[in-house]
Amino acid sequence: MSSSALLSQIMPILIFVALLLAIIGAVRRALLWSQGQKSTIHWSGILAVPRRYLVDLHHVVARDKYMSNTHVATAGGFVLTALLVIAVYLFDIAAQILNYMLLASTMLMFIGSVFVLKRRKNPPANLSLGPWSRLPKSLLIFSSSFFFLTLPASGLLSDLVPELFSSNIAENIAGNIAGWLMAVVLIAGIIWGLGEMFFGMTWGGPMKHAFAGALHLGLHRRQTRFGGGQSTGLFAIDLAEDKLGVEKPEDFKWNQLLSFDACVECGRCEKACPAFAAGQPLNPKKLIQDMVVGMAGGSDAKFAGSPYPGIEIGTHKGGAIIPIVNGLVEADTLWSCTTCRACVQECPMMIEHVDAIVDMRRFETLEKGQTPGKGSEILENLIATDNPNGFAPASRMNWAADQNLAVLGQDVEKADVLLWIGDAAFDMRNQRTLRAMIKLLRAAKVDFAVLGEQECDSGDLARRLGDEATFQRLAKTNIALMSKYQFSTIVTADPHAFHCLKNEYRDFGGQYHVQHHSGFFADLVKKGAIKLQANKALSLTYHDPCYLGRYNGEYDAPRYLLQAMGIQIKEMERSQTIARCCGGGGGAPVTDIPGKQRIPDMRMADAKETQAEIVAVACPQCSLMLEGVVEPRPEVKDIAELMLDALVEDSTNE
Amino acid sequence: MTNNNLSVISLISIGEHPTSRRPRRAEQDARAVELGLKLAGERLKALYAGTIESPSIEVALRSYLGMGLAEINILNLSDPADATLALAEHLKAERPDMILTGVRAENGESSGMMPYLLAEQLGMSVITSIVEVSSIDKVTQQAEVLQALPRGQRRKLKIKLPFIASVDMAADAPRQSAYGPAMRGKLVMNQLSVQVEDTLRSKWQINEGQKRPKRLKIVKAKTAADRFKAATAKVEGGSGKIVHGSSESAKEILKMLIDEGVL
Secondary structure, eight states, X not given: XXXXXXXXXXXXXXXXXXXXXXXXXXXXXXXXXXXXXOOOOOHHHHHTHHHIIIIIIHHHHTTSHHHHHHHHHHHHHHHHHHHHHIIIIISOOOOHHHHHHHHHHHHHHHHHHHHHHHHXXXXXXXXOOTHHXXXXXXXXXXXXXXXXXXXXXXXXXXXXXXXXXXGGGXXXXXXXXHHHHHHHHHHHHHHHHHIIIIIHHHTTSTTHHHHHHHHHHHHOSOGGGSTTOOOOSXXXXXXXXXXXXXXXXXXXXXXXXXXXXXXXXXXXXXXXXXXXXXXXXXXXXXXXXXXHHHHHOEEGGGOOSOOOTTSOTTSOEEOTTSOOBTTTBOHHHHHTOOOOOHHHHHOTTOOOHHHHHHHHHHIIIIISOOOTTTHHHHHHHHHHHSSTTOOOGGGTTGGGTTTOOOBBTTTBSBOSEEEEOGGGGGOHHHHHHHHHHHHHHHHTTOXXXXXXXXXXXXXXXXXXXXXXXXXHHHHHHHHHHHTTSBOSEEEESOHHHHHIIIIISGGGTOOOOEEEHHHXXXXXXXXXXXXXXXXXXXXXXXXXXXXXXXXXXOOHHXXXXXXXXXXXXOOOSSOGGGOOOOSOSTXXXXXXXXXXXXXXXXXXXXXXXXXXXXXXXXXXXXXXXXXXXXSSSOEEEEHHHHHHHXXXXXXXXX | OOOTTOOEEEEEOEXXXXXXXXXXXXXXXXXXXXXXXXXXXXXXXXXXXXXXXXXXXXXXXXXXXXXXXXXXXXXXXXXXXXXXXXXXXXXXXXXXXXEEEESSOSSTTOOSOHHHHHHHHHTOEEEEEEEEEEEEETTTTEEEEEEEOSTTOEEEEEEESSEEEEEOTTSOOOOOXXXXXXXXXXXXXXXXXXXXXXXXXXXXXXXXXXXXXXXXXXXXXXXXXXXXXXXXXXXXXXXXXXXXXXXXXXXXXXXXXXXTTOO
8 A cells, every 4th residue: 555545545534533523522612611501592693603703803803914914814724724624535525626725725824824933933921822832833734734735636746746756656665665754744744733723623722712713703692792883781680580690600601601712812901901011910811711711620720821910820720610709710800800891892702801700790799798998888888878989969969059050850851961960070070070061061052951969870880890789779760760851862971871871771771862071062063053262282192981982982072072172182002992991990999909000100101101281081080090190290181171171152142 | 706606696777877868787786797797607696676667678677688697587666666675575585695786776766775775674784885705705604895995995894694785886897788698688577475665755756856056176286296185185074063053053154154255
């Protein structure tokens, strides 16, 4: 038997075994996911996988051009190669065209792999090592082995070097030995390649991301976030359940477990995470990998990426039915998150880190009663007084004693605009923003009213601190209150309230047309209802609030307003979708987990880099966090305050 | 330091938030539960005498369950009832080693008399404003407790079991109440075997309390040390005088008015 005959006999067996093992692995993996809780199965999503993969996922990957080109070549080459290999070597379809295609696809994959290897020469800290350093070699071996296997069959080789492979030289001993050697090397390469790419794909190797990722894209818990859509509101839980929140990995929904397996450990989340940069014990990538460890059982010792700052790798372990907190993950890790969604925004696999963190926080708060820092005090205040700092509910309107505001239910029954005040009512800094807003609304002759003392906190803080019960109570109270009055739009200066009213009250029957004050004022300026001096040559940069930008996709309105005042915005390097959080979201200032530096200090350093003298903000939380940075620093001003400075007062107004 | 054969009962009431006036977990009673949980763990019993006339009161009561109690025993009383009679009746049957309570209720009569009245009826000793039970000796039936005194001072006292203790605000802050366990915990209704109508109170006429005007404290201190002393030192009393007879009283009043420059 010649070497090539052996190859042609052994190939179908090798591929068959690899595929069989891959299928067994896939079933085992699916069983791991099925440990999770019930959740809607979006079958139709499966059909959308190719589109989501080629469009949505590629858009995220393409934020790094080098990597997207590399990935297109490698992944595209691999998918083609795998299909063709199965066709040619397993089903023995002997069409010459397939051989040529196979040669082309392996070459494409090989070229891609070279770039993967090149990037791993001096890998940045956000990349994982270990099996991930092996992957580019496996890619090269896989593609080259199949290239050389296919070369003789394609007939190209016999034209070039006939003496080695033509049957006339079969007796040539040297040629024969070379042929056998080549066959052995090829078989070894193919076993390695198939092992990594087929077997490893379902048995926990780096290629798992392709298998789990494809399913995850299809069966994603937030189907509406694809195709340019948005889905950022947290999922509500049924408070009558026997267990509230996630205690053990098996308490996650099954499709959340699947999503954890999709992680490709690219570390983009780690690069974007403000808590990680501040040296707080959180690394979103490690968190997701810990969830994988929890689902499959074992220790985190094999994790080959950056640790949680200050926590050594290999000191934690878990299992599907073992409580996560303080076994697999420290409580401080969960409470470091500012829920800024930078990780979710950056994740090419569309993993929802924030959902998982809030799920686990819910158990900590609702079942264990262990909200750290000032958390428990704040929640008690929200329960007893409907505001986080325990002020008398009757004093909610004290700030507006001189404003003559129309209160719904007292002065009027309906208005065009409901002005949502929020907890800025109790804060002297943010009262300035509110006053500016009111002057602007009056200048534009907007018919607006407020809810007065009866307005409650939106529940944003309670919900992010895991207290779903208090959130739901506040939401229902506010919805019941608003249902009494007629208005067409809610306008607020607080992106957190904006997000809750717009996206999270829906689950409780509150459907509103909500606008952030930047969007509302932008419309008024466009209509000419507000006239602004267009000669403000301020040296200014704009800080995107997470809950306005990443959560609600509003990047343009604030910029439009600033430009309408004639301001050339000195954009920070991290702005719009990749803007760095001010550190004020998700209850992070309340739980106050120690790190090496403060997130607002880092953000202010970003602003200083632009040489701007003013940081424009559009969120009361951002203004508090950024004003808390020690001077000298740029001045912090809300968009509404800047607009008031530039307002052209109509003299016929009075 | 949970003690395995110690029986502890914490008496709880419905508090009132100072600014919103909503029912809540009373701060001192919650500290009594916290102390009880540290002493007896899961075997701590909680006892409430009163009505559950509204859902918000039930939520407030349940917030004690959220601290880790499996159940709360309820002596269902309808107003006007004397809670001490009902509590004494129940506690006589229970015969606990230790009864913990707040110093005074956050609403209602808020007289702070409860521990004394109960001690009288049960024949137990009473100790006020404790912050900690340092040790309990079941053999000699003695406990060592720390009592809170003004300005952070503490006094160590030995007391014989069984006793009633009121827990001071200076005791360890109560743990956070968790919603899940609070909703799942049981409220156990107990039947009353005695008549507990508060015959005295039913004759009272009750008016809303009014804040009395308070004299501004003028600190004349010149140095930082003096200001510190003025801020922290105990207000010296002693100028008070008991006067008998109307003419003497009138003289004193007149003297005071002249001193104050009113006349």
